[in-house]
Amino acid sequence: MEKHEQISEREPTSTTDPDRRITWRALFLGLVLVVGIDVFMIYTEYAIHSSANNYSHFPIYVFAAFCLLTLLILPFMRRLTGRSMLSRSELFLILIMGLVAGAVPSNGLVGFLVVVIATPFYFATPENGWADILHAHIPTFIAPRDAEAMRGFFEGLPPGDAIPWDVWLTPLFWWTCFAVALFALCASIASIFNRQWAQHERLPYPLISVAMDLADKENTQSSLPDILRNRGFWMGFGLAVGMLGWNIIGYFSTGFPTIPLGGHTFAIGRGFPTILTKVNLFVVGFAYFANLDVLLSIWIFRLLFILQIGTFNRLGYGTGTGEDQWSTGFAGWQSFGALTVMVIWGLWIARHHLRDVIQKAIDSRHAFDDSQEVMSSRTALIVMVLSTAFCIAWLHKAGMAMTMVLVYGAASGILYLGIARIVAESGLLYVRGPISAQVFSLYLIGSGTFGPASVTAMGLTYTTVSQGRGLFMPALTQIARLRDFVAGNRRHVLWAIVLAFVVAIVTSLVTTLYLGYTYGTQNFTTWHIRAGGLWVFDDTAAKILSPFYTDWKRLQFFGLGALIMSGLTLLRYRLPWWPLHPIGFTVSSTYFTEKTFVAIFIAYVCKFIILRIGGIALYRQSQPFFLGLIVGYALSVALSALVDFLWFPGQGHYIHSV
Numbered sequence: 001m002e003k004h005e006q007i008s009e010r011e012p013t014s015t016t017d018p019d020r021r022i023t024w025r026a027l028f029l030g031l032v033l034v035v036g037i038d039v040f041m042i043y044t045e046y047a048i049h050s051s052a053n054n055y056s057h058f059p060i061y062v063f064a065a066f067c068l069l070t071l072l073i074l075p076f077m078r079r080l081t082g083r084s085m086l087s088r089s090e091l092f093l094i095l096i097m098g099l100v101a102g103a104v105p106s107n108g109l110v111g112f113l114v115v116v117i118a119t120p121f122y123f124a125t126p127e128n129g130w131a132d133i134l135h136a137h138i139p140t141f142i143a144p145r146d147a148e149a150m151r152g153f154f155e156g157l158p159p160g161d162a163i164p165w166d167v168w169l170t171p172l173f174w175w176t177c178f179a180v181a182l183f184a185l186c187a188s189i190a191s192i193f194n195r196q197w198a199q200h201e202r203l204p205y206p207l208i209s210v211a212m213d214l215a216d217k218e219n220t221q222s223s224l225p226d227i228l229r230n231r232g233f234w235m236g237f238g239l240a241v242g243m244l245g246w247n248i249i250g251y252f253s254t255g256f257p258t259i260p261l262g263g264h265t266f267a268i269g270r271g272f273p274t275i276l277t278k279v280n281l282f283v284v285g286f287a288y289f290a291n292l293d294v295l296l297s298i299w300i301f302r303l304l305f306i307l308q309i310g311t312f313n314r315l316g317y318g319t320g321t322g323e324d325q326w327s328t329g330f331a332g333w334q335s336f337g338a339l340t341v342m343v344i345w346g347l348w349i350a351r352h353h354l355r356d357v358i359q360k361a362i363d364s365r366h367a368f369d370d371s372q373e374v375m376s377s378r379t380a381l382i383v384m385v386l387s388t389a390f391c392i393a394w395l396h397k398a399g400m401a402m403t404m405v406l407v408y409g410a411a412s413g414i415l416y417l418g419i420a421r422i423v424a425e426s427g428l429l430y431v432r433g434p435i436s437a438q439v440f441s442l443y444l445i446g447s448g449t450f451g452p453a454s455v456t457a458m459g460l461t462y463t464t465v466s467q468g469r470g471l472f473m474p475a476l477t478q479i480a481r482l483r484d485f486v487a488g489n490r491r492h493v494l495w496a497i498v499l500a501f502v503v504a505i506v507t508s509l510v511t512t513l514y515l516g517y518t519y520g521t522q523n524f525t526t527w528h529i530r531a532g533g534l535w536v537f538d539d540t541a542a543k544i545l546s547p548f549y550t551d552w553k554r555l556q557f558f559g560l561g562a563l564i565m566s567g568l569t570l571l572r573y574r575l576p577w578w579p580l581h582p583i584g585f586t587v588s589s590t591y592f593t594e595k596t597f598v599a600i601f602i603a604y605v606c607k608f609i610i611l612r613i614g615g616i617a618l619y620r621q622s623q624p625f626f627l628g629l630i631v632g633y634a635l636s637v638a639l640s641a642l643v644d645f646l647w648f649p650g651q652g653h654y655i656h657s658v
Helices: 024-047 060-081 088-102 110-122 147-155 165-200 206-216 231-250 281-287 292-315 330-349 351-362 377-397 402-426 437-445 452-464 473-485 491-519 527-545 552-574 591-647
Strands: none
Touching: 024 060, 024 088, 024 491, 024 591, 060 088, 060 206, 060 591, 088 206, 088 473, 088 491, 110 147, 110 165, 110 452, 110 491, 110 527, 147 491, 165 351, 165 377, 165 402, 165 452, 165 473, 165 491, 206 281, 206 473, 206 591, 231 281, 231 591, 281 591, 292 330, 292 591, 330 351, 330 402, 330 437, 330 552, 351 377, 377 402, 402 437, 402 452, 402 473, 437 452, 452 527
């Protein structure tokens, strides 16, 4: 099987080297990165109308900033001073704080949060009937009720008018408490599973392995990193910069010939889902570092999904595709059944590790060593229990029936843990759940079972949907593994993570509200902040007005997916020659896979041919090319945003999303 020096093969950093530990300067630089990244993300996406920047599990501006730091700023400073300015541990701490920052703004948390809670009172009209259907079921602490204050947010304030910050204080305080509890819950789970995934199962974590390659390419004999001396790196870098840079020139000249990067759609037949030929170089570059069987399974199962849906449509068997904004109909339930089996199987094979964690939490004298984790076993379990209890109580207070709370919580847990596992094992840059926890809960129990209060509260939980990407969990599992390579007392890193999260929340909330009242969110082009709230409450009102009960047809597809996934898992573990990884089935129906599977296919073909021709040696020699492709693409997207900021404010160029 192919390998590059993935993170599972690296030795963790020694904790006893005093010269390589984290420092106050690293913490300060990390906070500067947090504030800068969040402001830049929000401003360029909302006000400049440039690219969407944090759909992926490695936000492109976080990666671009890390590239600038490791390949330009630090080498320049070393040339001036004659010594290294930051240690490897300090670099990783800065990256950790950047990953926290990338999970918060826009498509992370805050973009959905502020829009969803601002929508129900301002957009209520006699036609949609929200006042009669929804308002009585929205607690006073959960959403601002001043419609005029919300008018300024959606339409912009007249010059000179003050932003009504006070209207937002109470709901944002309570939603922030809920977000903090979710963050703490995800952090505790990430800490508990870190050793199981990193050491026992030896998951490769390809995303952060790529970043570590950049940090590890330092040449102690020269101010110039080794990677910048590699011809292959510059070939990949030149390809990406050349293509995007050529198009940037076209910004200034109408009619200038540009390179089409958006792709085209075509269908293999009437009734079949379309195939998008878009080639995202960011996806191609990162996918090259994923395992070959994962890449094969992604595009094979996507093609099987297209054939399944097309065949059902041609036979007149309705698949429910398009019925739910956050799913692909019944096929999404099939994939969610597969994801559920994957999570349950993962818990089963981790049972001995989880037993050790619990025993260590009960008896500190137990032989299990948890000294190198960000939380001790006892602390992690206490945090997990308390944060879970707080989230349950919060949702129940918001109006959700306890049974609905438990089902929604279980579905969210499957999504969070499943997506985090997929990212850690596969290195897929874009991963999204096949259906949302909200959709699963409502169709499992039925909107008519618990009444309008629970359904309304369920609609309000779209504040944390995060494009179905598992909210904080994937980033925190990557951080938990990256923290193994930070020297010193690693539990001090926890406080850096907490500080980064708090600063990111405050920065993102203030920046989003300020831009909303300055420009009016109705002038933004991003779907979730311009129209996402309207969809949430239109959908919620419709489910209340037309109540339904357990949808057995959807559950049949859920069971079918679970059954197929069980078979695929058995084949994976029993037959060493079996070529398909079960992960491909779990994401075959998702929007992100639709947008990226052609790029993944290209990465697969390149990697397959290289391994067949030259084996591991040629594969290692080719890695700098794809690393250069990623770096060149990320820096070009950042350059495009900067050009839009300077010359095309409000008329930016949407060159990057998924």
